[in-house]
Amino acid sequence: MMFKTSLRHLREGFKGTLRNGWMSFAAISAVTITLLLVGVFALVMFNINEISDNVENDVEIQVFITRTADESSVEKLGQNIEQVPGVSTVTFSSKEDELAKFQDQLGDDAAAYGTVEKDNPLHARYIVKAQDPLELEEVAQSVSSLENVDDVKYGKDYIDKMFAFFNGIRIGGLALIVGLTLMAMFLISNTIKMTIFSRRREIEIMRLVGAKNSFIRWPFFIEGLVLGMLGALVPILVIYFGYDVAYSALQPSLDQLNSDIFKLIDPSTLTVQVSLVLLALGAFIGIWGSTTSLGRFLKI
Amino acid sequence: MMFKTSLRHLREGFKGTLRNGWMSFAAISAVTITLLLVGVFALVMFNINEISDNVENDVEIQVFITRTADESSVEKLGQNIEQVPGVSTVTFSSKEDELAKFQDQLGDDAAAYGTVEKDNPLHARYIVKAQDPLELEEVAQSVSSLENVDDVKYGKDYIDKMFAFFNGIRIGGLALIVGLTLMAMFLISNTIKMTIFSRRREIEIMRLVGAKNSFIRWPFFIEGLVLGMLGALVPILVIYFGYDVAYSALQPSLDQLNSDIFKLIDPSTLTVQVSLVLLALGAFIGIWGSTTSLGRFLKI
Amino acid sequence: MISMQKVSKVYPNGVVAMDDLDLEIRDGEFLYVVGPSGAGKSTFMKMIYREEKPTGGQLLIDGLDVGKIKDRHVPKLRRQLGVIFQDFKLLPSLTVYENVAFALEVVGADTSSIRKQVMDVLNLVGLKNKARNYPDELSGGEQQRVSIARAIVNKPKLIIADEPTGNLDPETAWGIMEVFEEIHRRGATIVMATHNRDIVDKIRHRVIAIENGKVVRDEEKGAYGYDV
Amino acid sequence: MISMQKVSKVYPNGVVAMDDLDLEIRDGEFLYVVGPSGAGKSTFMKMIYREEKPTGGQLLIDGLDVGKIKDRHVPKLRRQLGVIFQDFKLLPSLTVYENVAFALEVVGADTSSIRKQVMDVLNLVGLKNKARNYPDELSGGEQQRVSIARAIVNKPKLIIADEPTGNLDPETAWGIMEVFEEIHRRGATIVMATHNRDIVDKIRHRVIAIENGKVVRDEEKGAYGYDV
Numbered sequence A, B: 001m002m003f004k005t006s007l008r009h010l011r012e013g014f015k016g017t018l019r020n021g022w023m024s025f026a027a028i029s030a031v032t033i034t035l036l037l038v039g040v041f042a043l044v045m046f047n048i049n050e051i052s053d054n055v056e057n058d059v060e061i062q063v064f065i066t067r068t069a070d071e072s073s074v075e076k077l078g079q080n081i082e083q084v085p086g087v088s089t090v091t092f093s094s095k096e097d098e099l100a101k102f103q104d105q106l107g108d109d110a111a112a113y114g115t116v117e118k119d120n121p122l123h124a125r126y127i128v129k130a131q132d133p134l135e136l137e138e139v140a141q142s143v144s145s146l147e148n149v150d151d152v153k154y155g156k157d158y159i160d161k162m163f164a165f166f167n168g169i170r171i172g173g174l175a176l177i178v179g180l181t182l183m184a185m186f187l188i189s190n191t192i193k194m195t196i197f198s199r200r201r202e203i204e205i206m207r208l209v210g211a212k213n214s215f216i217r218w219p220f221f222i223e224g225l226v227l228g229m230l231g232a233l234v235p236i237l238v239i240y241f242g243y244d245v246a247y248s249a250l251q252p253s254l255d256q257l258n259s260d261i262f263k264l265i266d267p268s269t270l271t272v273q274v275s276l277v278l279l280a281l282g283a284f285i286g287i288w289g290s291t292t293s294l295g296r297f298l299k300i
Numbered sequence C, D: 001m002i003s004m005q006k007v008s009k010v011y012p013n014g015v016v017a018m019d020d021l022d023l024e025i026r027d028g029e030f031l032y033v034v035g036p037s038g039a040g041k042s043t044f045m046k047m048i049y050r051e052e053k054p055t056g057g058q059l060l061i062d063g064l065d066v067g068k069i070k071d072r073h074v075p076k077l078r079r080q081l082g083v084i085f086q087d088f089k090l091l092p093s094l095t096v097y098e099n100v101a102f103a104l105e106v107v108g109a110d111t112s113s114i115r116k117q118v119m120d121v122l123n124l125v126g127l128k129n130k131a132r133n134y135p136d137e138l139s140g141g142e143q144q145r146v147s148i149a150r151a152i153v154n155k156p157k158l159i160i161a162d163e164p165t166g167n168l169d170p171e172t173a174w175g176i177m178e179v180f181e182e183i184h185r186r187g188a189t190i191v192m193a194t195h196n197r198d199i200v201d202k203i204r205h206r207v208i209a210i211e212n213g214k215v216v217r218d219e220e221k222g223a224y225g226y227d228v
C-alpha cells in the first residue's frame, strides 16, 4: 500500500465518522455506556478482591503456650515460631493481656468475675500470621509440634468456609466482568455493524467502480478505531477522575474503622491500568465490529 | 382510525420487522442483552434487600432482669413487655441458660471458671424483638421503664451503623438498577433509532406519496412493540427458569447455616413480577424508541 | 387550477432554481415543461406538490397558498395529486403491487377495491406479470412504469409527471402517452416535464420552456423547439 | 474484444433475461444496444462488468472468461472499463468532485494529477460549477452527467453506457455524444444501451436489437428501427 493511499484511507476514515454524524454518535454512545459499565464494575471488583485478600491475610493462628513455661522458654518458642517456614509475623499476648481482652468482652458482667483476677486461668499466646493464608494449615501443624505449645487454634472450618466464600466472590466477579465485556463487545459491534449496514449501498457502488476490498476496508478500519477510541474517552475520564473522588470520599471513613482490611486500592496505578484496558478494548471492538461486518458486503 | 386501516398497520408492523431482518435482529439482541442484565441485577438486588431486611429484623433488645426478682414478677415482667407497643416477640433466657451460653463461648477455658457455677453471677434476660427494627429505640426506652428491669441493651451504635450500611446498600442497589434501566433504555432506543434512521428514505417516500404522519407512525409503533417484546423474551425465560434453578441450588446450602437471615426470596412470586416488569419495559422502550426517533423524519 | 405569481426558489446552497416565475395553469390543461438540464423544471414541479417551498412569491392551487399551508395539511394536498418522480421513488421493501397499493392505502380505500384498481393499472402500464417483484428486480423502464402506475392509480385531478418517459423505449413511451391522453380527456390536468422532442412535437399541447428558472417561451400547441 | 457464446442469464426469481446470446464486439467498435423496456439490455451490460454472472455460456473479454474469474480479480476488470449506470450510482456522501475522483483514487493515481483530470472532465460535461455539490443537490440530468464523468475520467479502453442520455435534454445529449465520439476516435470501444432514436439514427454505428434476451437484429451503421 502506497503512502498517499494510506493517507487517503486515514482521511476518508475520519471523514466517514463525520459524514455519518448521527450514526457515529449513536455508535460512540453505545461504546461509552457499555465501557463505562465495564470500567466501573472492574473497579468495584478489583476493590472487593483487594479487601478479600486483606481479610484472608488477616487470618491468624492462636498458639496457646503451656502455663508452666518460664519466660525464657516462652521467648525461645517465639524465636522458634519465627523460624517456621511460611510464617510472616509473630505477636506475643501475655496472660494479663488476654484477661484484659476477656474482661473487655464481658463488659458489665466483668465485675462479677473480679475474683478470677488474682488466679488468672488464661493462657499466654503467640498470634501468628502466615505469608500465604492458604498455607495456614501447614504452618499450624509445624508450630504445634514445637516445645511448650499447649494448643494451636485457627478456626479451620470457619477459615475454609471463608476462603470458599471469597473464591466464590472472585469467580463471580470475574465472570461478571467477562460477561459484561462480552456484552459490551456484542452491543458495540452490533451498533457499528448497523452503521455499516446502512451504508451497504455505498459499499456496493464502490465495488462497482472497481475498488478493491482492501481499499474499501481501510477507511472503515480507521473509522471503527476512531469510534471505539472516542467512545472510550468518557469512560476513561469518569474512571480516572471519578475513582479519585470516590477514593478520597470513602477511604477516610473506612480508615476510622481502624482496620487493615478496609483499604481501597490506591487510585494512582489502578485507574491508569483500567483506562488503558478500556482504550484498548474500545479500539479493538471498534475495529473488530467494523471490519467483520464489512465482510458480508464485500462479496462481489 | 378505521378498522381496516388498523389491520393494515398491524400487518405492516409485523412485516416491517421481518423485512428488515438483520436490523431487527440487531435491535432485538440489544434488547435481550440489556434487559437480561437489568433482570439479573434486579433479582440479585431484591435478594440482597431481603437479606438486609432479615438481618435488621433479627436485631434484639436484651432486657436484664434484676437479680432479686422472684419467679412470678419475672413472669409479670414478660407479660408487661409483650404489652409494650411495637414489640413482636419476647423470649426468656434464665441465668442457667446464660451461663451455658457463656461457657460455650469460652470453650477450653471454661473449665477454669468451674467455680462460678455454684454462684452464677449472670442475669436472667428477656430477649425482645421489635415489629419494626427502626422503632427499636422507642421500644427499648418503654421497656427500660418497666418494673424489675435492671438494664436494657441493644447496641445502639452498632445497630445505627448497620442500618446506615444497609441503607447504603439499598440506595446503591436502587441506583444501580435505575442506572442499568436507563442504560438499557438508551441503548435500545439508540439501536431502534438506527433501524429507523436507515429507513429514512422510505419514510420520505411515504410522505411524498401523501401518507399522513399517523399513517407512517402506526406500523413503526407496532414494530417497536414487537421488537421490544421479542427482545424481552429470552431475559424472561432465563429469569423465570434460571432463578428457579439458582434458588434450588443455593437455598439448601444456605439452609445449612441454620439462620433466619439467609433466606432467598421464593421464586414463585418474584420471577413472575420481574418478568412482567421486563416485558413492560421492553414493550415501552421499543415503542418509545421507534416513535420518538420517527419524529425528526416526519417533518414535511 | 394552478397560479404562480413571482414564485422564486433559492436553494440553501445559494442556487437560484426559480426566478420570479409567473404562470397560470387552467383546469384540465395538458402542459409540457421543457428546458435544458438544470433549468429548474423539477424544482418547478416539486413546489407544486410541496417537496420544496417557494422562497418568494405565491403559488396557489385551487386558491390554496401551497407555500403557506401547515405541515399537517400537506398529506391531504399530495393525496389529491399523482406525482411521477424523475427518480421513481419506489419503496424498496415493497413489491410492485404493494408500492402501487400504497397510494390507495393512504387514502383509506377498501381492500377489495384496492386489489382490482391496482391490477387494472398494472395491466395498463404492462407490468401485470411483475406484480410480485421488488423494485430492484426490475429494469429501469419497468421501475419508471411502476412510478407511473402509482401516480395514476387513484385517479387524481392533477398529475405531475417529471420526465416520465426518460427510461422508456419509444414504443412503450407512446403507450404511456396514450394513457395520459385518456386521463386528460377525462378531465384531469397534466403537467409533464420532458426532454422527448418526438412526443412534444407529435402530441401537441401547451409548452412552456424554462431556462435558468425563468419561463422563456409559452405556446399553446407548441413544439419542443430546441434545434440541434 | 468481447466475445459471447451462448450466454444466458436466469435471475434467481426465474426471469430469463438473456437467452443463449452469441455476439462478437471488436476492438474499437461503437455499439448501440436497443430494444424495448425489460428486453435485457442492462442485464447484457451488467454481465460485461460482472455485476451479474452469466448462468450459462461463456463471456470473454480480451480472452478472459469473465464469468469464471475469481472474485478478487473483479476490481481489476472493473477498473479497466468505465461504466455509466442507468441509475447513476453516485455515492451520496461524496461531492461531485469526490465522486469523480473516486474512480481515480481506486487506481492509485497521484493527488495532483487527480485534481487536474477531474476538473477537466467536469468541464467537459458542463458541471465545473457543481464540483462541490452533493448528488442530492443536483438535477436528474446533472447527476447523469456526473456518472458519465466518473466513467470516462480514467480514459478506459472500454466504456459501458447504460442509457446515458435518458435524463438529458437533446442539446446536452448531443454534447455528451460528441464526447463519446471523441473518445471513440481515440480508439476506445463503446457499448451504449439507448432509447434515443434521434441519436442512433443520426450518428450511425453498429446497432444490435435485443428482445426477450435474444439478439433479433445486428446491423452495421443501422438505424434505431422501431417504428411507432
Ligand SMILES: Nc1ncnc2c1ncn2[C@@H]1O[C@H](COP(=O)(O)OP(=O)(O)OP(=O)(O)O)[C@@H](O)[C@H]1O
Pocket: C011, C012, C013, C015, C016, C017, C035, C036, C037, C038, C039, C040, C041, C042, C043, C044, C086, D136, D137, D138, D139, D140, D141, D142, D167, D168, D169
Ligand atoms: N436540493 C438542491 N439543493 C441545491 N441545489 C439544487 C437542489 N436541487 C436542484 N438544485 C439545483 O437547482 C437547479 C435546477 O434543478 P432542477 O432539478 O429543477 O433542474 P431540472 O430542470 O429538473 O433539470 P433536469 O432536466 O436535469 O432534471 C440545478 O442547477 C440544480 O443543481
Ligand SMILES: Nc1ncnc2c1ncn2[C@@H]1O[C@H](COP(=O)(O)OP(=O)(O)OP(=O)(O)O)[C@@H](O)[C@H]1O
Pocket: C136, C137, C138, C139, C140, C141, C142, C167, C168, C169, D011, D012, D013, D015, D016, D017, D035, D036, D037, D038, D039, D040, D041, D042, D043, D044, D086
Ligand atoms: N435483479 C433482478 N432480478 C430478477 N429479475 C430481474 C433483475 N434485473 C432485471 N430483471 C428482469 O430481467 C429482465 C431484463 O431486465 P433488464 O434490466 O436487462 O432490461 P433492460 O433491457 O435494461 O430494460 P430497460 O430499458 O427498461 O432498462 C426484465 O424483465 C427484468 O424484470
Ligand SMILES: [Mg+2]
Pocket: C041, C042, C043, C086, C162, D139, D140, D141
Ligand atoms: Mg429534473
Ligand SMILES: [Mg+2]
Pocket: C139, C140, C141, D041, D042, D043, D086, D162
Ligand atoms: Mg436497463
